[in-house]
Amino acid sequence: MTQRTRILRNAALVGVTTALLAATAPVTASAATGGPPGTEPLSWTACEGATVDPRQQCATLQVPMDHSDPDSPRIDIAVSRIPAEDPDARRGALLLIAGGPGGSSLNDPSGKGQKLPQGVRDTHDLIGFAPRGLAPSTPVSCGLEYGDLATSKLRPWPAPDGSVDGNMATARRMADACTRNGGELIKHLSTANEARDIDRIRAALGERKISAWGVSYGTYVGAVYSQLFPHRTDRIVLDSVDNPDPDRVNRAWLAGHEQGVEDTFPHFAAWASRPGNPDRLARRAADVRPMLLRLAARLDREPIPWPGANPEELNGDVLRQALLDGLYRPSRYPALAELIRAARQGTVPPAPQAPPEDVLQNVAGVGAGTLCNDVAWPDSQAVYEKGVAESRATYPLTAGMPRNAMLCASWPYPPREAPVRITDHGPSNVLLVQNERDVATPLTGALKMRDALGRRAVMVTVDSTGHDAYLANGNACGDRVVSRFLATGNRPGSDVYCR
Structure with a gap:
């Protein structure tokens, strides 16, 4: 897939491709792990998928649809692992938690997990999972109209x-559409329930x-888990922080994009005006x-x-959405510049290839x-205006x-519980890593997570641009600090700035 193809894709579409095979012999989980009653050990098998590391194993865990009801129907959670590479040095399990909501880490033990330093891969099983509903x-599924699946509709523009x-x-x-087609399960999708599912995964792993x-x-999932189950946590890394x-x-989080674009755009503008850049847009x-x-104003008038493409026109909002998506990482800048150049000339590049509609x-x-x-969203149009x-x-x-008002403005179901308040109550075992220029999770929001966690956390601020800091768009200094913490437990005594 080309960089151009990725511009208009929803950033939540992350690795939802691995299916499960038949079960094999189970691994026994000890009752001493503190698992909820009825938590069964996992039965591991090989995973399907051409890109999956042959060492990766898959399993299915059943959890309650409604954690507050012991008689609730069960739903499946797909789980994966690559075992620690040095069994004699094994410390435990490292859970990889994807972004979204709507992202999966099921293939991450075979993917991003292999970028982890050897000292982490030797000592930890790498665990992935597809969150409830995915x-x-x-x-x-909400069974939305195809046009409503466009990113510029899911993130609606005025x-x-x-x-x-x-x-x-x-x-x-x-x-x-979500009310008609989402079934009972859609009422039970929440971050708190994902955290409760994670604790079932922990117990099933033994x-x-x-x-x-x-x-x-x-x-946010990791922070909520650490709040609900603080003494079940070992080493927690929160990367590109909500x-x-x-x-x-x-x-x-949605509101944060306005500051995230402002933080990141000067970096793009400097790149787009650099002499010698073949994708230069301005002097x-x-x-x-x-x-x-x-x-953008011209495209508002003359798409x-x-x-x-979806929609089948390049209008002002599609360009603005492409700008936001293109600022996620500097490697996307050339494709963004290509789209801008084409639009200025009254043309378009080839339409981006979309994932299958069922995905x-x-x-x-x-x-x-x-x-x-x-959380309850306002239903008053005046608030959004x-x-x-x-x-x-x-x-x-x-x-x-x-x-703006997204579909939550008309959501028919009231929240089943109040949002989990993140506090400084719990062990001091959290490391935050955050790029200074991040379009999706800006530094201003990360600092609020740092304040909420208080003594429990230390924060590494990285002088870099892009979303996903550790082992991706950060820098060598930040990567070293995080790797050392995961491998050894050694965490800086105070916040760190990595220039």
């Missing part, structure tokens, strides 16, 4: 004049404690922003047909259920989208 775990009338109507249509590496939304604001939760960095704003439907259903169940107007005035590059 295939090949028991799946959920009309060019700032109106949210159309967004409110779209929210009602999409929420109605582990008294578990370590974790959570990325993006996975940092704002844990208990009053807004997911609304704060000066200061010229890139007004050029993009003019281009360019884009056969095969899009599944990921959208998990995202909707989790985002809308975690006010927020959009303020955001458009201050952050023109994101044109009000981060404070």
